[in-house]
Each structure stands twice: as structure tokens, then as C-alpha cells.
Amino acid sequence: MADLFLDGLSQSQKRSLAIIVVVGGGAGANQIKKALRSAAREQQELAMGTERKDKPLKHKAVAVDAIFASRLRKILSICVPGPLSAEAGLIYAQGGLLIARTMLSDYISRLEGQTGRYIISSDGSKVRRTMALFVAASIPAAVVNSGLKYMQKRIKLAFQRRLTLQLHELYCNNRAYFAASTLRGLTGADQRITEDVEKFTYAISELYSYTFKPLLDVVLFTHSLSGIMGYKSQLALYGYYFCCASVLRKTSPPLALMTAQETALTGAFRQAHQRLVQNAEEVAFNDPPAGMAEQMILNQHLYRMLRHSRLSAFQHFVQQVLDGFFVKYGATAVALLVYALPFIFDSNNPRAGSGHATQNYIRAMRLLGNTSKGIGDLVLIYKRITGLAGHTSRVSELLEQASAGDVKNLSSDNPERVHTQLYLRNGPTIRFDRVTLTSPDGTTLVRGLTFDVTPGRSVMIMGPNGSGKSSLFRVAAGLWPLQAGEITLPPKGQLFYLSQRPYLVSGTLRDQLLYPEPPRDVLAVASPASRARVAPWATSAAYPSREALDERLAQCLEAVELDGLAARGRGLDQVQAWTETLSGGEKQRLAMARLLFHAPAYAVLDECTSAVSADGELALYRAAIRAGITVLSIGHRPALKGFHSRIVHFEGGDGGKGWTVEELRDRDSDGLAGTGA
Numbered sequence: 001m002a003d004l005f006l007d008g009l010s011q012s013q014k015r016s017l018a019i020i021v022v023v024g025g026g027a028g029a030n031q032i033k034k035a036l037r038s039a040a041r042e043q044q045e046l047a048m049g050t051e052r053k054d055k056p057l058k059h060k061a062v063a064v065d066a067i068f069a070s071r072l073r074k075i076l077s078i079c080v081p082g083p084l085s086a087e088a089g090l091i092y093a094q095g096g097l098l099i100a101r102t103m104l105s106d107y108i109s110r111l112e113g114q115t116g117r118y119i120i121s122s123d124g125s126k127v128r129r130t131m132a133l134f135v136a137a138s139i140p141a142a143v144v145n146s147g148l149k150y151m152q153k154r155i156k157l158a159f160q161r162r163l164t165l166q167l168h169e170l171y172c173n174n175r176a177y178f179a180a181s182t183l184r185g186l187t188g189a190d191q192r193i194t195e196d197v198e199k200f201t202y203a204i205s206e207l208y209s210y211t212f213k214p215l216l217d218v219v220l221f222t223h224s225l226s227g228i229m230g231y232k233s234q235l236a237l238y239g240y241y242f243c244c245a246s247v248l249r250k251t252s253p254p255l256a257l258m259t260a261q262e263t264a265l266t267g268a269f270r271q272a273h274q275r276l277v278q279n280a281e282e283v284a285f286n287d288p289p290a291g292m293a294e295q296m297i298l299n300q301h302l303y304r305m306l307r308h309s310r311l312s313a314f315q316h317f318v319q320q321v322l323d324g325f326f327v328k329y330g331a332t333a334v335a336l337l338v339y340a341l342p343f344i345f346d347s348n349n350p351r352a353g354s355g356h357a358t359q360n361y362i363r364a365m366r367l368l369g370n371t372s373k374g375i376g377d378l379v380l381i382y383k384r385i386t387g388l389a390g391h392t393s394r395v396s397e398l399l400e401q402a403s404a405g406d407v408k409n410l411s412s413d414n415p416e417r418v419h420t421q422l423y424l425r426n427g428p429t430i431r432f433d434r435v436t437l438t439s440p441d442g443t444t445l446v447r448g449l450t451f452d453v454t455p456g457r458s459v460m461i462m463g464p465n466g467s468g469k470s471s472l473f474r475v476a477a478g479l480w481p482l483q484a485g486e487i488t489l490p491p492k493g494q495l496f497y498l499s500q501r502p503y504l505v506s507g508t509l510r511d512q513l514l515y516p517e518p519p520r521d522v523l524a525v526a527s528p529a530s531r532a533r534v535a536p537w538a539t540s541a542a543y544p545s546r547e548a549l550d551e552r553l554a555q556c557l558e559a560v561e562l563d564g565l566a567a568r569g570r571g572l573d574q575v576q577a578w579t580e581t582l583s584g585g586e587k588q589r590l591a592m593a594r595l596l597f598h599a600p601a602y603a604v605l606d607e608c609t610s611a612v613s614a615d616g617e618l619a620l621y622r623a624a625i626r627a628g629i630t631v632l633s634i635g636h637r638p639a640l641k642g643f644h645s646r647i648v649h650f651e652g653g654d655g656g657k658g659w660t661v662e663e664l665r666d667r668d669s670d671g672l673a674g675t676g677a
């Protein structure tokens, strides 16, 4: 909750909050502790899935029920797209191996019985023969056993691949990642894709073996045992297991819920550490008090996770004692009793005393052991299924949120929103027509906003903090739903957005400038189809040669006074941890160089030069205007007014949803003529 709260603040609101923290530093340790406690409580709610109250995620219970069955069916249809798919082939192969294994076990139990009989009757040649057969059977048995494990791993990997690719497709498409985490409040999306999918696919591949194998064992061994002891006495064994299953089901803790909670708490703990790493410098500046706060926050997460794990370990312990008693030892005793009863109560039993009796005893014990184990595994499957339900719910929530698509679908429960959501993406200009801006929590920021931006006539948006300046472009970019009005935008690729905190990709210096084209090494290994889809220009004949490209990139770096950076080390090929190593101003200059390279018709500059020196800022604006880019600036610095033909003032404030437009004198070619009205 605390994170969502911070995410919802504008840049300046975050800065103001930081100042309040500094000024209020003397308020005393108690208040800080109180605040930390409430933040921690909120984070716990977040971890447990009780997200923002205004936009609750539709949580479904984590249990083995109809919801679980339908979610599982949906996920399995992704993992196994059809009966003739490669994944289905792996399942058939695994099934074949499982059948072979059961048949081999049956054959080996027969050989063991025969060997025992021949040993007792001292028939050396037959003992040698059965021993030889035994050795011969153990070769395929070893291959089949290892093959089963190998095939299980292959199934897991194949399912993981299908599911992750599908999630990537849904998650990265139409900015669903933004809608899911920022607007719908889904937590730990990264953990769900990387860890939970892995755990789910492991659990499901294991479940297949653990269901199919014991089922086969039970059917086949029951049939084999019927020849030795008939079906009737075996029924007693099944009766026993039926009672066991009911007792164990009743005494079982809510394992599915516990699994999901444990994963969520682990994710929250890891996220807390990630936040510290990401903000290491800011925290380090305020150390030691901030360090103390960080330590308390991290420890809170750790304690919560450990408390849950301890409880879960104890519940598992109690459960395992019951499982062991009823399923393992109890079942063996019942199996022995079932076999021995006819001999105990009937000393004239015709099956007693013969050589066959020994053979049957050995074979029956082996088969009963296997049958017991098979039924025991089936009884304990509820545990695996409940564990699977926990992983299924984590993966399904992500799948459902990502499938819900982008922000347009956020408004599906409000038909009024949908019909006012109108984008005309092919206009030559940018136009906002009677646009009403509303933040995700429903606060109206601006009403009826109308203005346009035509080529060569840049516009600046000014206004108090939190008045909705950045939000206008969140709506224009499709990140927030449009509540009312129409927005006309230029064709895709003709509008660039530069924020105060530029996003730098991992890769070379060249990759920073080419972005949003994917990094070169990623593009190099992509399939021709995805390359053509993602970066069609990179495959077109008009795309410049490597030398020509590098020359243009160097010019762009020079224009933003970063030529020194290009001269370092391996030049454009150098790789650095860009976000950590470059200064704030350098990062903003680099983003500006990216803009100059792509030279779109329009660019939204959202305080994107705030960390650059005053002179440098003017030079950057001059370079952008000279490159023929019409800009929509968001800023507070009056010195920038000169580059714009029109100022839109947002009034902000408590009651203010208003706005005014101020026309300026047109700029000269240097972009410096207008100095404000």
C-alpha cells in the first residue's frame, strides 16, 4: 500500500514528502516507529492480496474447489495446446514409460517369488535361470526409472516455456504490465512469472506421475493379487484406506492458502531488498537514521515471513505424523493382516505348506507393498493438489490481470467510460478536445481541456504541483483511461515521451540511443518474424550501414555535449550499468540524444531537462527545435517559454479544475524570440 501510495504521487509531491520527513525528523522515534508499523501493516495487506480499497483485485479463494478446477483447466490448455502438440507427445511418452514400469515391477515380483521357491526346494539350475532373468530385467527397469525422471523434467520445461511465453505475450502487450501492477494493484508480477510459474509447472509435472503411476499400480497389482488371495480380502485394504483418506482430509490444514501466502511473503521480503538496492544512494546519504529505518522495515518482512514459515512447518510436521502413522505403517500392518488371516484362522488352509505357498507369500508381500504404496500415494495426492492450488492461484491471478489487457478494459464495469474513450491516432496534429482528466482514484484534475499542437508551434504546460500536467500525457499515452472528450494523436512512432527519469536499457551506449529499438544482441538472436514485427526499420533497405549509423549517433551525442562519453573505452560499444554510473544530468542528456537520433515529429518533454544546467537546458531545447521536433513541454522554468508558441496553464488547487491558454509571439528559427506575453 505504501508503495502504491508513493507511485500515485507526482514528482514534486514525492520531493515535498521527503522534505516533510526531514523537517519532521525531530518528531521523535515513537512517531517514526508508529508510521513504520502502519506501513508494514499496509505492506502485509498488500502481500496478502488485500490491495487498494478503491480498486480491489477480484480475489478468489485459494482452495481445491470449482474455481481451482476452472483455473487449472485454463492453464493446462495453454501448456498443452492440442492432442498432437509436442507437449502432448511428452505426456504420451511418460504414460508409456509408466505402464512399462508397472509391468516390469509385476514381472520382477514374479521372478522374486519363483527364486524364493526354488531356493527352498534347492533347485540350483532354476535358481540360476531366474537370477539371470532378474539381471536381464533390471536393465530395462533402470532405463525406465531414469527415463521417467527425465521425461518429468522435460514436461516441466515444456510447460514452463509455453506458460511463460504466453504470459510474456499478454503482459508486454498493450502495456498490460502497467495496468496490472500500477492501476489494478497486482503485486509481485516478476515473482509470479519467474518463480511461481516454475513451481507450478514442477508441481503439475510431478502430480501427473504421482497420479498415473499409483493408479496403474493399484489396478494391475490388484488384478495380479487376485490370483493369490482373491478380491475379497483386498477389499479390506481399500476400506482401510478409504477411512484414512477421510480422517486425513478432515485434519489437513489449509495447505493451498498457506502455500500462496508463503510465496507472497517471500516476494514482499525480496521486494523490500530490491527497493533498498534501487535507492541505495538516497538511503546512504541519510544514514544512519535512514539505515535504521531500512533495517526495521527489512526485519519486519523477515519476521513476518519466518513466523508464517514456522507455523507452516509445524502444521506440516503434525500432518506428516498422521500421514506416516495411517498411510505408511498402518497400511503395512493391515496388508500383512489381510494376507495372514486365512492362515491364522484355518490351519488346514490348502495354500499352506507347499513350495507354491512360499512363492505366493514372497510375491504377495511384494505386490501388497506396491499396492499399499500406490493407494497411499493416491491418498496423499490431496496434499500435492492443495499445494498446486496455491501455485495455480498465483499464476492465474497474473494471467487474469494480464489478459484483462490495457487500461481501456479497466473501465469495462463502467459503460460510460468506454464510449467516451476515443482515440484518433492518424491526425497530422495533436488535439485535445473537451478532455476531462481524472486520476485512477477518481479525483477530477482538469475539465473540458481543449487545445491543439500544430507542426512548428510548440506548447508548454505549466501549473502547480499535482495539477495533472503529467497525467495529461498518461492519458494520451493510454496509460490512464480517458474519462471524457477526444484526443487526436499523430501516427505511431511520431510522438516521443521523455520523462524526468530516463529509462536506460541494459546494453551498449549504442543501444541507449537506438532504444526503443531492442538492444542489438537481442535483435541478433530474434527470429526474422519477430525482428520484422518489433523493428521493421532495422531490416529495411533504407536502414543506414553500421558506419553511417555510428556517425549519426556520434553527432547526436555531440549535440547534447556527451561526445566525451563516446570517447571513453570502447566508444559506442561500451557497456556500463548506465542507470547507476551516469549523473542525473548525463542521463537526461543521453535521453535527449536518443530523441535527436529518432527525430519524431512531436515530443513530450516532461521536465526532462530538470537536472541539466540552465545554459545546457536551453542548448538542448535549441537542438530539439532545430531538428524539426515540435515539443509539448511540461515545466516550471520561465526561461523555457521562449521555445513555445502557446502556454496552457493548469489552475490546480483544491477547487480548481480549470485551465487557460496564453498565446505567445512566434519563435524565430533559433527558437528564442518569444519571451512570454
Ligand SMILES: Nc1ncnc2c1ncn2[C@@H]1O[C@H](COP(=O)(O)OP(=O)(O)OP(=O)(O)O)[C@@H](O)[C@H]1O
Pocket (backbone or CB within 6 Å): 007, 008, 009, 010, 011, 012, 013, 182, 439, 440, 441, 445, 463, 464, 465, 466, 467, 468, 469, 470, 471, 472
Ligand atoms: N497511480 C495514481 N493513482 C492515484 N493518483 C495518482 C496516481 N498517479 C498520480 N496521481 C495523482 O494525480 C495528481 C496529478 O499528478 P501529476 O503527476 O499529473 O501532477 P503534475 O501536475 O505533473 O505535478 P508535478 O509538477 O509535481 O510533477 C496528483 O495529485 C497525484 O497524486
